[in-house]
Amino acid sequence: MQLEIGKAKVEVTLSGKAGRGVLLLHGWGCSAEMMRSVRDALDGAARVAAIDFPGHGREGKALPPPEPWGVPEYMEMTAEVIRRLDLAPCDIVAHSFGARVAILLASTYPELVGRMILTGAAGIRKPASGKASAMTTLYKGLRGVVNAAEKTHLFGSLPQKGREALIQRFGSPDYRALTPEMRQTFNKVIALDLSDRLPLVKAPTLLYWGAEDTETPLWMGQKMEEQIPDAGLVVEAGAGHFAYLEQSARFLRIVHSFLLEGR
Numbered sequence: 001m002q003l004e005i006g007k008a009k010v011e012v013t014l015s016g017k018a019g020r021g022v023l024l025l026h027g028w029g030c031s032a033e034m035m036r037s038v039r040d041a042l043d044g045a046a047r048v049a050a051i052d053f054p055g056h057g058r059e060g061k062a063l064p065p066p067e068p069w070g071v072p073e074y075m076e077m078t079a080e081v082i083r084r085l086d087l088a089p090c091d092i093v094a095h096s097f098g099a100r101v102a103i104l105l106a107s108t109y110p111e112l113v114g115r116m117i118l119t120g121a122a123g124i125r126k127p128a129s130g131k132a133s134a135m136t137t138l139y140k141g142l143r144g145v146v147n148a149a150e151k152t153h154l155f156g157s158l159p160q161k162g163r164e165a166l167i168q169r170f171g172s173p174d175y176r177a178l179t180p181e182m183r184q185t186f187n188k189v190i191a192l193d194l195s196d197r198l199p200l201v202k203a204p205t206l207l208y209w210g211a212e213d214t215e216t217p218l219w220m221g222q223k224m225e226e227q228i229p230d231a232g233l234v235v236e237a238g239a240g241h242f243a244y245l246e247q248s249a250r251f252l253r254i255v256h257s258f259l260l261e262g263r
Helices: 032-042 071-084 097-108 130-152 158-170 180-191 195-200 218-227 248-260
Strands: 002-005 008-015 020-025 046-052 090-095 113-119 205-210 231-236
Touching (some): 008 032, 008 071, 020 032, 020 071, 020 097, 020 248, 032 046, 032 090, 071 097, 097 195, 195 218
Parallel strands (some): 090 113, 113 205
Antiparallel strands (some): 008 046
């Protein structure tokens, strides 16, 4: 189904007609389909809603946010989905970027959230290495030259081409693949460090991490376990950023136990 929230069109997949509400939130550049195994595992035991975030999902390129969004805008949209579908208080299973949204949601609207399972959760800014800092300084310097050239209006389309060349040279593969509008959204998303929101999360939270995760390294999960008042951390040896898929059977047992048993 499609919901219109503000100026955004949001795709939501619903399954199950009874039971506790569960919301599935996918990672950056992914779709609700990536959470299908979780949805299937909960079918018949919960009322499950899986969001395709605007700018992502199978229809992502056709349905970007109405303007560049940051985490707060995605969070407010998610809160409205919960209200419209009468899911509150709902449990949340979220991966990576979806966990950014979940952390801000749980710390802002605790009445909307029951329990959370966050896997490979993003939201804590990585400290810049010496090499990364040097590359950033070089990029900013070259970008300044391009911006100055653009303001003179003397070089036609060359500044625009130069800006794209800098992105192709310095940007990550994921960033290079984005549209100009979604690049602005990406920049706003990663600029927000959620460290100060962690102590405000009151929901019981299970953190599921791959020991070999290079996108959101294990130290981030350990920090979240320390800072979220009611949190526990499960670490999968040998697994990476998509540990919930790499160890799907084990993850689904944990989901079933944490969300459905003993409540």
